[in-house]
Amino acid sequence: xxxxxxxxxxxxxxxxxxxxxxxxxxxxxxxxxxxxxxxxxxxxxxxxxxxxxxxxxxxxxxxxxxxxxxxxxxxxxxxxxxxxxxxxxxxxxxxxxxxxxxxxxxxxxxxxxxxxxxxxxxxxxxxxxxxxxxxxxxxxxxxxxxxxxxxxxxxxxxxxxxxxxxxxxxxxxxxxxxx
Numbered sequence: 001x002x003x004x005x006x007x008x009x010x011x012x013x014x015x016x017x018x019x020x021x022x023x024x025x026x027x028x029x030x031x032x033x034x035x036x037x038x039x040x041x042x043x044x045x046x047x048x049x050x051x052x053x054x055x056x057x058x059x060x061x062x063x064x065x066x067x068x069x070x071x072x073x074x075x076x077x078x079x080x081x082x083x084x085x086x087x088x089x090x091x092x093x094x095x096x097x098x099x100x101x102x103x104x105x106x107x108x109x110x111x112x113x114x115x116x117x118x119x120x121x122x123x124x125x126x127x128x129x130x131x132x133x134x135x136x137x138x139x140x141x142x143x144x145x146x147x148x149x150x151x152x153x154x155x156x157x158x159x160x161x162x163x164x165x166x167x168x169x170x171x172x173x174x175x176x177x178x179x
Contacts, residue, residue, distance in 0.1 A: 079104035
């Protein structure tokens with residue numbers, strides 16, 4: 001996969017049945033703070049960051065970079081999808097591949113939004129980088145993330161211990177380029 005910086009960014013908003021994936025905007029800053037300060041969201045991610053620190057340090061338009069999508073429902077941000085190059089990854093199997101990450105507000109959990117949004121983002125990636133494998137890492141104790149990985153077609157490559165907990169590394173086979 002080429003660097004995501006080589007794609008035309010931002011793309012047109014990606015619309016699904018219920019969601020819009022789009023580039024972050026200044027109006028999303030408060031939700032980014034909420035996501036990063038949430039103890040529920042960060043249960044398996046090393047814990048939340050202090051809200052006052054986030055308010056001071058977060059830029060006016062957070063995460064405005066190729067591969068960073070805001071997930072919007074009915075005009076309001078409910079989460080974020082990140083697709084980036086896995087550089088400096090702890091596991092050789094992941095190094096250099098596209099890496100999928102996601103964060104959703106707890107009130108958006110359990111409604112299929114993460115599956116819908118990740119499927120759309122992966123479809124975009126497949127269109128930009130046909131044949132590119134994608135990796136995903138999550139704590140194996142994170143049952144919701146493990147279910148999502150399975151729904152998205154990720155299969156286990158390995159388990160390893162990092163940050164004091166067992167981690168799961170999965171890979172999604174490359175989508176076949178259309179002829």
